[in-house]
Amino acid sequence: MSQFARFLLALLAVAAASLGTAWLVLNRAVDRAAHAERAARAAEIARRIGEALEREPDLGPVVARWADTVSQAVAAAGLRAAADRTAAAARDAGLDGWLVVGLGTDGRLAGGALAPRSLPPGGVGEGDTWWDERGGTLVRCAASLRRTPAAGGGTRLALVGCRQIAPGELAGAIRRRHAGDVAQVSVSIRSPGRAPGTVAPGRIVVPVRGRRGTVAEVEAELASPAGEASFADRLRTALWGGLAAGALVALGLAGLLAAGTSAPLRRLARAVDGITERGLEPTPMPRAGGEAGRLARAIDRMIATVHQERLRRRDAERRAAWREVARRVAHEVRNPLTPIRLAVDNLRRAASRGPDALDAVLAEETDAIREEVARLERLVREFADYARLPAPDPRPVDLAALARRAIAGQIPEDGRVRLELDGGDALPPVLADPDLLAQALANLARNAVSALGERGGTIRVTLGASAGWATLRIADDGPGIPPELAGRVFEPYVSGGGGSGLGLAICRRIVEEHGGTIVAESPPEGGTAFVVGLPAAKS
Structure with a gap:
């Protein structure tokens, strides 16, 4: 993996970690906001239900009309004589219980079983309403004050009318009136001083207050807002959209960064490849900014330095070669x-x-x-x-036949050197100049004969083919290559015998001009082998 790819992966990892951290933080903030939203909504619904319970059902007008009837009856017949008329008027008004108290007298009229036994502490005023609890049921009460038009100033009356409301009836009324806010409603009678129960999430408890404190409580399950998403849902949706947009922007920026960085590097790589194909000739690198530009200028400086060094080395090698030629010529002529x-x-x-x-x-x-x-x-x-080798004139050549003729012509006739040929029956033809290739093989054969010397020996020629190449191996069982000459046998004027030292150099030049290879082998057990590889001719 390239350095840039690792940098890009690290950048994406940092961006992903940042987005993940932002998601956790924002999601926690969303949860807190959602909790606050639910609490505020629950408080608002509880407030509206509480206000409705303070006002409804409103018995004030009913009790006022009943009080007018009772006041007229008392004025006509007296407080005690008006009892039947009072009860009949209460039934006509739909009251389940009533109480009439004559203020300033000792007379008192008691109505149905649900009527309060006494007035609330502190007395009552005109239009007062409250809740009461009698016998496990809720009672809605309202009060009215009247003065009878009798002689001597009349009689002052305090009248209380009551209506029994079952818990289920109250729960149904709340559910109908607040249908968009609550799903399920239950009403439980409780005694004053009883501790409220634990409220589950998504539920509210609204107290039903009477003149003596809380007489009941309404517990309701909140309904989901109809037709619209909650604030938390909208915020979470926006958060997801923001994160997705951030991820796309990060990927886009990473892509732009990659393109902006890799494009100059690709141009630079193509230019370097061209230099590799043409040789290290000074060629200006493509211009770019940033790190790629600095790299291009560094490559320019390096190529210029290497080119100058190559010129100096080539000149030094040329002078050294001429000195060596002069020395070798002088030695060989002397x-x-x-x-x-x-x-x-x-x-x-x-x-x-x-x-x-x-x-x-x-x-x-x-x-x-x-x-x-x-x-x-x-x-x-x-x-x-060596100085004036002609350019090859390649044509398809039978390497086996050419090798037999060229090598056999170098074997002495006195019989001290034995020639062995192996392979070559299915050898593909090679594209070569037969005269030059025959010269190279003859030089290798003369070198082997010279290595065997007067004692003689065996020269073994092995032919083969592999992966589009033809190979020829010439091996002798002579003394081998001297250690001081190992790796230098193909250099001009390097000789282990009495020759000029140009024979193997000519062989390498001919083989390489045919696109082939030649290597020297000198195994520890002795002897020398030269392996020539030539590309097979294309059919």
């Missing part, structure tokens, strides 16, 4: 010149002694001179071959 000079000196001395002495050494010395001149001619020819 070797045959010494025998030639000695042969000439011997001939001159023999000539000074007379014709007979000259005839005795003439043939021997001239043969020596001719042999050394031939050696000089071979040396010059190898130098010329």
Whole structure:
């Protein structure tokens, strides 16, 4: 994984962690807001139900009309004589109980079984209403004050009318009136001083208050708001939308960052690939900003430095090569010149002694001179071959047949060297210049014969093919490559024998110009092998 990919993954991980943390914090805030919203809604509903319980059912007008009737009856017949008329008027008004008290007298009229036994503490005033509890049921009470138009100032009356309301009836009335707020309602009678019970979430308790304190409580289950989402739901939906938008923005920014960073790097990579294909020639890198720009300028400086270093090294190698050529030529020319000079000196001395002495050494010395001149001619020819190898003229060639001819022609006829050929029956043809390739194989064969020396030995040639390549291996059982020459046998003028040191260099140059490879092997048990690989000709 690239450094940029790791950076991008780390950035996305940080963004994901930040979004997750923000989600947890905001979700907790949403929960608190939802709880506050539910509490505020529950308080508002409880307030509205409590206010309704204070006003409804409103017995004030009913009791006022009944009080007018009772007042007229008392004025006409007196307080005690008006009892029947009072009860009949209460039934006509729909009252379940009543109480009439004559103030300033000792007369009192008592009505039905649900009538209060006494007035509330502190007395009553005109239009007062309250709740009472008698015998396990709720009683709604209302009071009215009257004065009868009798002689002597009349009689002052305090009248209380009551109506019995069952808990289920009250619960149904609350449910109908507050249908959008509550789902289920229950009313329970309670005695004053009783501790309220535990209220489950989503429920409210509203006290029913009388003149002596709480006489009952209404417990209701809150209904879900109809037709609209709650504030918490809306906030949570908005939060999800915000997080999704944030994630998309983060991904978009990451994509832009990746594109802005990777595009210059891709251009830079293509430019570097082009330099690799063309060689390290100075080529300006694509311009870019930021880190990519600094990298491009660093590559420019590096390529310029390497190019200058290559030029300096190439010049130094060229000078060293010329020095080596001059040294090798001087050495190779000096070797045959010494025998030639000695042969000439011997001939001159023999000539000074007379014709007979000259005839005795003439043939021997001239043969020596001719042999050394031939050696000089071979040396010059190898130098010329290495310097002026012609360009290959490739064509499909039967490598097995070519190898047999080229190598067999280098085997001495005295029988001291034995040649063994193996493989080549199903060898694919190779695309090569037959003359140049034959020259390279002949050089390898001469090198093997030279390594075997006078004692002789075996040269084994193995041919094979693998994965579109043809291979040829020439191995001898001679002494092997000297350790000091290992890895340098293909360099010009490096020789382990008496040759010029150009034969193997010419072989490598010919093989490489054909797109092939050549390697030298010298196993510990002795001997030397050269392995040549050439691409097979395409059909």
